[in-house]
Amino acid sequence: MTPVLRLLARRLGISLIVLIGVSMLVFGIARVIPGDPARIALGPNASTEQIAKLRASLHLDESIFVQYGHFIKDLSRGDLGISLYTNRPVTTDIAQFLPATLELVLVAGVLMIAIGLPLGIWSARFRGRFADHIIRLVSLLGVSAPSFVWAVILMLLFAYYLPLFPIAGRITDTYTIESITGFLLIDTLIAGNFQAFLNAAWHIVLPAFALALSGIGQAARLTRANMIETWDKPYIEMAQAYGYAPARIANRFAFKPSMIPSLTIIGLDFAAMLGNAFLVEAVFAWPGLSRYGVAVILRKDLNAIIGTVLIISAAFLIVNLIIDLLIAFLNPRIRYSQRDVK
Amino acid sequence: MNRTMVILFRNPLSLLGLLLVTLVVVLAVFADFIAPFPEHRGAVVDFVYFNKAPTARNIMGTDLVGRDLFSRIIYAYRISLILGVVVLAIAVPIGVIVGLFAGYLGGKSEFVLMRLTDVFLSIPPLVLAIAMMGVLEPTLLNAMLAVTAMWWPWYARLVYNVARSEREEGYVLAAEVIGASKYHIVFREILPNCLPAIITKMTLDMGFVIIIASSLSFLGLGVQPPTPDLGSMVAEGARYLPDSWWLTVFPGLAILIAVFGFNLIGDALREILGAEQ
Amino acid sequence: MSANRPGSGEDTGSVKNGSMERNSSGALLDIRDLHLGFRGYTGYTKVLHGISLSINRGQRVALVGESGSGKSVTARIVLGLLQETRTARITGDVEFQGNDMSSLNASQRRALRGTRMSMIFQDPTSALNPVFTIGYQFTEVLRRVDEKLSKEAAYLRAAELLHTVSIPDPARVLDAYSFQLSGGMNQRIIIAMALANSPSLLIADEPGTALDVTVQAQTLQLMHDMVATHNTAVLFISHNLGVVREFADRVYVIYRGRIVEEGATQSVFESPGHAYTRALMAAVPRVTGGGIPDIDDESADFHDPCFTHDSPIAGTES
Numbered sequence: 002m003t004p005v006l007r008l009l010a011r012r013l014g015i016s017l018i019v020l021i022g023v024s025m026l027v028f029g030i031a032r033v034i035p036g037d038p039a040r041i042a043l044g045p046n047a048s049t050e051q052i053a054k055l056r057a058s059l060h061l062d063e064s065i066f067v068q069y070g071h072f073i074k075d076l077s078r079g080d081l082g083i084s085l086y087t088n089r090p091v092t093t094d095i096a097q098f099l100p101a102t103l104e105l106v107l108v109a110g111v112l113m114i115a116i117g118l119p120l121g122i123w124s125a126r127f128r129g130r131f132a133d134h135i136i137r138l139v140s141l142l143g144v145s146a147p148s149f150v151w152a153v154i155l156m157l158l159f160a161y162y163l164p165l166f167p168i169a170g171r172i173t174d175t176y177t178i179e180s181i182t183g184f185l186l187i188d189t190l191i192a193g194n195f196q197a198f199l200n201a202a203w204h205i206v207l208p209a210f211a212l213a214l215s216g217i218g219q220a221a222r223l224t225r226a227n228m229i230e231t232w233d234k235p236y237i238e239m240a241q242a243y244g245y246a247p248a249r250i251a252n253r254f255a256f257k258p259s260m261i262p263s264l265t266i267i268g269l270d271f272a273a274m275l276g277n278a279f280l281v282e283a284v285f286a287w288p289g290l291s292r293y294g295v296a297v298i299l300r301k302d303l304n305a306i307i308g309t310v311l312i313i314s315a316a317f318l319i320v321n322l323i324i325d326l327l328i329a330f331l332n333p334r335i336r337y338s339q340r341d342v343k
Numbered sequence: 344m345n346r347t348m349v350i351l352f353r354n355p356l357s358l359l360g361l362l363l364v365t366l367v368v369v370l371a372v373f374a375d376f377i378a379p380f381p382e383h384r385g386a387v388v389d390f391v392y393f394n395k396a397p398t399a400r401n402i403m404g405t406d407l408v409g410r411d412l413f414s415r416i417i418y419a420y421r422i423s424l425i426l427g428v429v430v431l432a433i434a435v436p437i438g439v440i441v442g443l444f445a446g447y448l449g450g451k452s453e454f455v456l457m458r459l460t461d462v463f464l465s466i467p468p469l470v471l472a473i474a475m476m477g478v479l480e481p482t483l484l485n486a487m488l489a490v491t492a493m494w495w496p497w498y499a500r501l502v503y504n505v506a507r508s509e510r511e512e513g514y515v516l517a518a519e520v521i522g523a524s525k526y527h528i529v530f531r532e533i534l535p536n537c538l539p540a541i542i543t544k545m546t547l548d549m550g551f552v553i554i555i556a557s558s559l560s561f562l563g564l565g566v567q568p569p570t571p572d573l574g575s576m577v578a579e580g581a582r583y584l585p586d587s588w589w590l591t592v593f594p595g596l597a598i599l600i601a602v603f604g605f606n607l608i609g610d611a612l613r614e615i616l617g618a619e620q
Numbered sequence: 621m622s623a624n625r626p627g628s629g630e631d632t633g634s635v636k637n638g639s640m641e642r643n644s645s646g647a648l649l650d651i652r653d654l655h656l657g658f659r660g661y662t663g664y665t666k667v668l669h670g671i672s673l674s675i676n677r678g679q680r681v682a683l684v685g686e687s688g689s690g691k692s693v694t695a696r697i698v699l700g701l702l703q704e705t706r707t708a709r710i711t712g713d714v715e716f717q718g719n720d721m722s723s724l725n726a727s728q729r730r731a732l733r734g735t736r737m738s739m740i741f742q743d744p745t746s747a748l749n750p751v752f753t754i755g756y757q758f759t760e761v762l763r764r765v766d767e768k769l770s771k772e773a774a775y776l777r778a779a780e781l782l783h784t785v786s787i788p789d790p791a792r793v794l795d796a797y798s799f800q801l802s803g804g805m806n807q808r809i810i811i812a813m814a815l816a817n818s819p820s821l822l823i824a825d826e827p828g829t830a831l832d833v834t835v836q837a838q839t840l841q842l843m844h845d846m847v848a849t850h851n852t853a854v855l856f857i858s859h860n861l862g863v864v865r866e867f868a869d870r871v872y873v874i875y876r877g878r879i880v881e882e883g884a885t886q887s888v889f890e891s892p893g894h895a896y897t898r899a900l901m902a903a904v905p906r907v908t909g910g911g912i913p914d915i916d917d918e919s920a921d922f923h924d925p926c927f928t929h930d931s932p933i934a935g936t937e938s
Binding site: 019020022026027031141144145146149150272273274276284295297298299301306309313317318 | 356458459461462463464465466467468469470471473474475476477478550554555557558561562563564574577578581584585588591592595598599602603606607610
């Protein structure tokens with residue numbers, strides 16, 4: 002399996018370069034900020050000495066390259082600085098808020114795969130028929146609205162008019178669950194509190210669906226398009242000529258090759274949820290990174306902005322890395338160099 | 344073009360898309376004549392008709408300070424469309440040029456340009472725009488800038504992939520053999536082959552730009568009040584659910600209708616131009 | 621529509637209507653007056669205008685014509701694949717081993733494929749699925765007949781079969797993917813797969829055209845020997861008269877959806893009757909140029925009735 006290891010090493014290398022690039026980009030953006038971040042952070046009543054002190058501690062008086070050097074040095078020690086908004090290390094803040102966001106995104110991602118792919122397969126298999134038209138229409142509608150619109154619509158329909166699901170939050174306040182992983186769905190199970198688990202699951206349904214809807218639509222559309230392209234390949238006609246059941250041809254002989262081009266884009270869609278989570282969290286008062294992110298942005302809290310964007314980008318790169326490995330697993334052309342069996 | 348017409352008119356969905364987009368464009372362009380209360384696009388207060396459910400006077404109700412929601416949605420369409428056109432008008436040429444040269448030239452410029460593209464693509468789209476808006480002042484111009492910054496890499500990637508495969512095609516080799524300049528090959532030979540994919544993507548992207556821009560203003564990071572914007576209207580109204588449902592439902596549906604229209608046309612174009620993704 | 625067509629049905633033993641005007645006792649496949657058209661954007665396009673063709677057990681029959689003449693669609697109707705295309709309109713009779721294909725439903729037609737009939741395609745490498753191993757695909761083929769066949773048994777059987785098509789190291793080939801193997805190797809695999817379940821009819825659609833000439837010749841020779849040992853009938857579709865002459869016992873020449881000439885290979889080649897057949901023969905590759913000679917095909921010659929070399933069999937009706 003050396004080609005896979007080589008691929009992994011290559012991808013890791015590229016990811017690292019890209020991550021450094023991202024840090025430079027974000028750092029650059031944060032430094033073109035109009036106005037003095039120290040003054041904004043301390044408020045209009047701060048004294049000149051206070052501002053000067055903060056400027057010194059943030060290295061704001063030195064050149065941008067020196068500032069970046071300091072930043073990288075701190076970063077390599079796992080130090081993203083102090084948030085001017087919460088007065089805590091940015092890493093602590095992120096550690097507190099990130100799990101809720103990741104939990105939401107992961108559940109939405111599972112929904113996207115579990116619903117989007119089968120819809121796409123069905124749509125391709127029954128191309129041009131009624132089921133296909135309906136699935137295409139619904140999936141196009143799914144991608145035609147931002148997730149906050151779906152969040153509002155789902156909330157109105159299934160929390161207010163039909164009070165099936167809670168309006169906000171991650172779990173009912175009466176449960177106290179010790180935070181181990183930060184993922185409530187896991188922590189409740191570790192605590193052995195099945196009731197609390199169901200409660201948390203009940204809370205996550207609407208936000209996860211709101212977040213997943215456009216991803217489901219996108220995954221279905223993509224799967225359909227690639228399945229249809231694969232359908233014209235000679236090996237599918239060969240499978241038909243050998244009389245395999247249509248469902249088997251679709252689910253196996255056509256699906257696996259067609260997933261290879263789909264996966265990259267599904268990975269990107271999955272990653273886009275990391276951004277869209279901000280919108281859904283705002284609607285459902287989900288205690289994730291969104292509220293923190295928007296708050297620090299409005300307060301021009303540079304350390305926290307940089308930290309948040311970097312962490313999200315790192316998560317994004319990890320997702321892509323996993324997708325690349327998955328593609329290598331599905332695609333033997335990547336696993337084996339060509340023509341090594343003579 | 345016979346086939347084009349057949350595809351367009353045989354499929355009721357493409358017709359619907361054409362209809363929706365025409366509707367949105369007409370509303371946006373002729374907002375001054377169509378809006379029942381054109382002055383409500385600005386900071387107007389009407390304490391007689393505030394927070395009213397839809398009536399014959401205000402077919403989509405009124406907002407919290409008594410402005411006609413329908414009028415504001417029409418003006419918000421105008422802002423959205425301007426934003427979409429400007430963003431694509433800047434982002435597409437940048438992305439196309441980067442992608443063409445990276446894909447055709449290869450070597451060092453390919454590595455540098457595509458890694459640069461990867462950097463931008465490695466920040467989830469909305470997050471980059473959010474971060475930029477956080478640093479910049481939230482104005483329409485800056486919103487355009489932020490969305491443009493996250494948009495060009497997609498075109499760079501798209502064109503790069505086409506250009507890289509076209510590089511090996513016979514007609515490019517033939518052009519090289521007869522001594523055509525790089526400039527000629529890139530713009531006269533390779534670019535025309537990318538056009539169907541670019542045009543299809545642009546149509547679909549009109550919708551996505553509207554989505555992203557409204558998302559920014561939903562978070563309070565885009566166009567600022569009193570300028571009407573679909574995203575900030577939904578955000579404002581969400582606090583008054585479920586009683587004042589019209590405050591969120593109509594602006595939300597307005598986004599859906601516009602984006603749906605562009606997506607339907609994009610799909611039809613994809614079929615006509617035979618471009619995939 | 622056509623209840624009183626003559627039939628042949630030795631396998632099922634069911635009583636068939638109609639007279640025995642045709643020499644049908646040995647007919648494995650009997651196509652009578654087959655019409656095909658497609659509904660499209662621009663209206664209805666007729667592709668086949670009443671084709672009749674019959675193949676006896678173990679017989680090698682070639683269907684010759686240029687591309688677009690209707691060869692491949694005929695093969696796909698025999699396999700029952702085209703019947704599933706909703707834009708296709710098919711009329712006429714196709715009888716395979718006494719089964720009237722038009723009276724079967726989709727899953728009954730499917731049950732015949734891969735078991736009693738199978739097919740070989742133009743390009744062996746693209747006909748094999750690139751993301752599954754040869755062994756996996758071979759196992760699937762063998763399980764068409766024996767559903768419960770274990771993986772080990774299937775691999776053993778597959779290795780045996782690969783051995784018969786002169787593949788020296790079957791175990792390694794079974795673990796490989798198609799893109800790791802040469803085109804000739806893939807073609808051998810395809811031949812082994814196609815004959816694995818001992819079908820009574822093999823349809824070969826321009827087999828190996830994508831391969832280079834020497835490899836194509838080798839694999840055709842192999843196919844020739846293999847069908848002889850299995851006593852498999854072949855419907856051989858080609859535009860290459862040179863190949864047809866060596867391979868087939870009997871030739872049908874198809875032109876624009878009509879059979880224009882039929883007969884024993886030798887007599888068709890020695891005295892081609894129809895203007896189109898003569899044109900085709902004149903087009904056999906020469907150094908100076910190829911392609912079908914530029915003859916005005918609206919000329920009356922090309923609309924001659926079917927030229928048949930063996931008198932008892934009637935030509936096309938219509």
